[in-house]
Amino acid sequence: MSDTATNSTTPKFTDLGLSESLLKAVRDKGYDTPSPIQAQAIPAVLSGRDVMAAAQTGTGKTAGFTLPLLQKLSSNKGTKVGTNNVRALVLTPTRELAAQVSESIATYGKYLNLHSTVVFGGVKINPQMMRLRQGVDVLVATPGRLMDLYNQNAVKFSQLEVLILDEADRMLDMGFIRDIKKIIALLPKHRQNLLFSATFSADIRALAKGLVHKPLEISVNPENSTAEKVTQWLMAVDKKRKPAVLTHLIKENSWRQVLVFTKTKHGANKLTKYLEAEGLTAAAIHGNKSQGARTKALASFKDGRVQVLVATDIAARGIDIDLLPNVVNFDLPNVPEDYVHRIGRTARAGNTGQAVSLVCADELNLLWDIEHVIQQHIERKTLDKFVPANALGESRAIRPLKAKRPKKVHQAGSNSKKTEHKDGQHLSKGHQTQSNRSNTNNKPAGNGGKPRRAKPYANKNTQGNTNKANP
Numbered sequence: 001m002s003d004t005a006t007n008s009t010t011p012k013f014t015d016l017g018l019s020e021s022l023l024k025a026v027r028d029k030g031y032d033t034p035s036p037i038q039a040q041a042i043p044a045v046l047s048g049r050d051v052m053a054a055a056q057t058g059t060g061k062t063a064g065f066t067l068p069l070l071q072k073l074s075s076n077k078g079t080k081v082g083t084n085n086v087r088a089l090v091l092t093p094t095r096e097l098a099a100q101v102s103e104s105i106a107t108y109g110k111y112l113n114l115h116s117t118v119v120f121g122g123v124k125i126n127p128q129m130m131r132l133r134q135g136v137d138v139l140v141a142t143p144g145r146l147m148d149l150y151n152q153n154a155v156k157f158s159q160l161e162v163l164i165l166d167e168a169d170r171m172l173d174m175g176f177i178r179d180i181k182k183i184i185a186l187l188p189k190h191r192q193n194l195l196f197s198a199t200f201s202a203d204i205r206a207l208a209k210g211l212v213h214k215p216l217e218i219s220v221n222p223e224n225s226t227a228e229k230v231t232q233w234l235m236a237v238d239k240k241r242k243p244a245v246l247t248h249l250i251k252e253n254s255w256r257q258v259l260v261f262t263k264t265k266h267g268a269n270k271l272t273k274y275l276e277a278e279g280l281t282a283a284a285i286h287g288n289k290s291q292g293a294r295t296k297a298l299a300s301f302k303d304g305r306v307q308v309l310v311a312t313d314i315a316a317r318g319i320d321i322d323l324l325p326n327v328v329n330f331d332l333p334n335v336p337e338d339y340v341h342r343i344g345r346t347a348r349a350g351n352t353g354q355a356v357s358l359v360c361a362d363e364l365n366l367l368w369d370i371e372h373v374i375q376q377h378i379e380r381k382t383l384d385k386f387v388p389a390n391a392l393g394e395s396r397a398i399r400p401l402k403a404k405r406p407k408k409v410h411q412a413g414s415n416s417k418k419t420e421h422k423d424g425q426h427l428s429k430g431h432q433t434q435s436n437r438s439n440t441n442n443k444p445a446g447n448g449g450k451p452r453r454a455k456p457y458a459n460k461n462t463q464g465n466t467n468k469a470n471p
């Protein structure tokens, strides 16, 4: 079946078989040593093997697949890439992650003569079609937009050499399984497959069965474990005092950069206004914001002009900020695995960080679910000033995790089971069921369960640019 890679002593980047052009780009980035996922994935990908890697965001997984991919494509540049063809396809669940992966490809490939581009929903399709016309070495795409482009004959796969699924677990959570299966069916049989996922759940294994061939399995994090370097604690508070508690924590502790998660878009907007009225600089990022507004908010947060970024789960996926020190769960997520994704925003690439949750009495069920998934109790702290009138109930004893029975993958993406978001974001039934089960007082995630169609708009900074890797 599959091999499992073992950790040995950490090699240097120069030991991994990368070309001088890539090593120079890595040096420019200031990386000293490869992260564990890079040390294992780079030689495996270069050898031509299929790879299944369980790695959360923050482990350096993007460079783990990008560096060897670029090396393979540049050393195998014999055949010219034809009109509308692509040689490597990277599928990601969200626009933000797609943009970020594309940025990494441009960064690491800056001394190579390769072309890459990125396509995702929510922006005009025509410029993307134009960029694909000349053919590209690497295409980064969200599944929904890729299918739209394929249906308009704007992309062809006959020259495809490598397929990469990034954050595959998230793509399944978001209901992309049908699109992914359709795309896989369009690809040449002979190709290399790389599958990256935060966890190897039963669903991921079912997907992998029809995808990877004798893969090398790499795991740098135990399933669903919260990053060890994240200090987690929670404060039991009354629901209506959460904004005041958050403001107090930010001001008292002089937090310079805080990523705050809310459950709904409306909640994100409301909280942002509150924080601004309290004299803090804040911005909201969620699915109702235009891609331009999202990009701007993220840039302001990264460069320190905005102190607090308030985000919903889907919008925050893919956010990568070096040294992000504070993550706050203003609302607990409906899906306990999202807690793991959220706190994975901090303590990235070996840094430390803290994740703070503000928990009100009617979120106790959600807290139980989270503590079960992370297999630990979250430390509770109190502030005399904010002792809740409605006390938060006790945590439950931690029960061992049971292995989940695999779902039938072919059903997961059927229309009857999902609420469709045209920009490539779906709410799967799993999310809604969880929400109904364990959430006592909230509406269906985000938009009241109504189908939502992203408005098309143009923004020249955000439609994705073709990266000519050689400056």
Ligand code: AMP
Residues within 6 Å of the ligand: 031, 032, 033, 034, 035, 038, 056, 057, 058, 059, 060, 061, 062, 063, 320, 321, 322, 348, 349
């Ligand atoms: P990723 O898990 O791919 O989202 O990467 C997380 C962060 O780690 C990004 O900010 C990268 O720039 C950074 N990173 C990736 N590889 C290394 C490395 N070898 N040394 C230090 N930082 C790295």
